[in-house]
Amino acid sequence: MVSWRILDYLVVAGYLVVTAGLGVYFSKGNKTTEDFFLGSRGLPGWAVGFSLLSTTMSSVTFLAYPATSYILDWRLYTKDFLYPAISVFTALLVAPRFRKSIQSASVYEFLESRFGLECRLFGGATYVVSQLLKLCTTLYLMAVPISMLLGAPLPMVIVFTGVFVTCYSMAGGISAVVYTDVCQSVILLVGGLVSVVAIVSRVPGGITVLAADAHRHNKLSLGKTEWSWQERTVPTVLAYAAVHYMTKFITFQDAVQRYLAVPSHKELLKAMSLTASLALPTWALFYFIGTCLWAFYRAYPDPRVANLPPDAVFPSFILHELPSGVAGVVISGVLAAAMSTMDSSLNATASVVVTDLIQRCLLPHKPDRFYLRCARCVTLAAATFMICSALVLEYLPMESLNDWYNSMQSIMGGAVISLFLIALYAPWFTKPSMLVAIAVSLLSNVFLMAGCSGLLPPTGYGAKLFWHGWLRSRFRQ
Numbered sequence: 001m002v003s004w005r006i007l008d009y010l011v012v013a014g015y016l017v018v019t020a021g022l023g024v025y026f027s028k029g030n031k032t033t034e035d036f037f038l039g040s041r042g043l044p045g046w047a048v049g050f051s052l053l054s055t056t057m058s059s060v061t062f063l064a065y066p067a068t069s070y071i072l073d074w075r076l077y078t079k080d081f082l083y084p085a086i087s088v089f090t091a092l093l094v095a096p097r098f099r100k101s102i103q104s105a106s107v108y109e110f111l112e113s114r115f116g117l118e119c120r121l122f123g124g125a126t127y128v129v130s131q132l133l134k135l136c137t138t139l140y141l142m143a144v145p146i147s148m149l150l151g152a153p154l155p156m157v158i159v160f161t162g163v164f165v166t167c168y169s170m171a172g173g174i175s176a177v178v179y180t181d182v183c184q185s186v187i188l189l190v191g192g193l194v195s196v197v198a199i200v201s202r203v204p205g206g207i208t209v210l211a212a213d214a215h216r217h218n219k220l221s222l223g224k225t226e227w228s229w230q231e232r233t234v235p236t237v238l239a240y241a242a243v244h245y246m247t248k249f250i251t252f253q254d255a256v257q258r259y260l261a262v263p264s265h266k267e268l269l270k271a272m273s274l275t276a277s278l279a280l281p282t283w284a285l286f287y288f289i290g291t292c293l294w295a296f297y298r299a300y301p302d303p304r305v306a307n308l309p310p311d312a313v314f315p316s317f318i319l320h321e322l323p324s325g326v327a328g329v330v331i332s333g334v335l336a337a338a339m340s341t342m343d344s345s346l347n348a349t350a351s352v353v354v355t356d357l358i359q360r361c362l363l364p365h366k367p368d369r370f371y372l373r374c375a376r377c378v379t380l381a382a383a384t385f386m387i388c389s390a391l392v393l394e395y396l397p398m399e400s401l402n403d404w405y406n407s408m409q410s411i412m413g414g415a416v417i418s419l420f421l422i423a424l425y426a427p428w429f430t431k432p433s434m435l436v437a438i439a440v441s442l443l444s445n446v447f448l449m450a451g452c453s454g455l456l457p458p459t460g461y462g463a464k465l466f467w468h469g470w471l472r473s474r475f476r477q
């Protein structure tokens with residue numbers, strides 16, 4: 001065991017060295033806030049396309065998707081069917097308007113141009129809060145399996161990974177983030193492919209028998225086709241996905257930041273085409289890993305796996321079944337998935353705080369180098385919050401951190417996507433009507449968060465919490 005652990009450590013160390021080298025290389029070009037937040041508006045479309053895909057994934061994708069298909073089926077895969085369509089819609093009808101209208105590095109400037117400063121600050125504040133929640137949740141959920149796989153203490157993994165991501169994000173800005181995302185996308189995909197090959201090669205009968213057996217046991221099913229408020233059926237998951245991906249592509253700073261960072265509309269189309277074409281095969285790969293694990297442990301029952309929670313089955317396979325060095329590639333994939341999410345969120349959060357709050361409201365008309373220092377300070381502050389909160393999450397009695405994060409994002413995200421869609425396509429709405437809508441939304445947020453926290457009595461409706469944000473966004477339009 002010592003020998004293979006040493007090889008795995010070497011592989012992971014090599015990945016970290018490459019990532020750190022990219023951060024150091026791009027640190028030399030960050031002389032202005034436009035360099036730091038937008039890469040001087042000169043990033044190539046192919047790199048931005050990989051980066052958009054990478055930021056959509058996380059260690060949750062790498063581990064939770066296989067867990068879902070291992071224990072159930074492919075029903076959550078339907079959520080991703082709308083990703084390519086919404087990517088194309090954004091590239092053709094939304095991103096060009098953003099590129100024409102937005103002069104700064106923040107998408108929320110667009111809201112101010114339609115409805116005033118209050119809406120800009122509301123959108124920016126909502127995004128920053130959601131990203132801080134995402135940062136600490138992603139770091140913690142990544143650290144748990146990495147701690148088990150490398151045999152390292154959980155707090156050490158949290159602190160080291162958090163500090164490492166912070167260093168190259170602060171040094172290299174968005175250019176380092178995008179190019180490390182490219183590297184991380186490749187590592188993630190290689191890790192997934194290596195896992196599939198390693199499992200299928202050991203399943204009796206190979207992939208043909210595996211697929212037939214999985215089909216016979218409904219392990220490839222996409223779920224029920226009727227509407228339900230209680231279950232994740234095909235139409236309900238698609239409805240949720242429509243709001244989820246429209247919120248991401250239209251309102252999230254980390255996505256729009258990349259639309260603004262390419263030099264031309266042609267490069268933007270290249271980026272969006274690449275991410276749209278890679279999305280479904282990538283997620284299918286990770287759902288297929290879960291199906292392969294199900295077939296593998298049916299053929300070779302393992303008492304160590306029988307009592308494990310679904311999220312721990314893939315890490316257990318990596319730890320006990322993958323050969324020397326190969327496990328290191330997969331572990332690097334888990335790290336890459338989480339780091340690509342965290343570095344993007346850190347840079348985007350800094351851009352919103354500096355552009356929408358400090359530069360627009362608190363300290364205007366300062367030299368650009370002052371705002372560049374502010375950007376690095378905000379990145380450091382957000383990273384400190386991320387690390388400290390991740391250390392605390394270990395002690396919170398949460399049944400599912402991923403569901404908790406998705407619920408909070410659903411609550412906060414529904415109002416903002418409505419604001420953007422109205423700003424884009426409903427010119428007859430006025431600023432006073434939007435301010436009233438924001439007030440109603442804030443009151444709804446307080447009510448729904450109280451219900452989520454168990455501070456209110458049960459309503460008896462039985463609807464899943466992630467629907468509340470979707471419903472509110474529909475009724476506000």
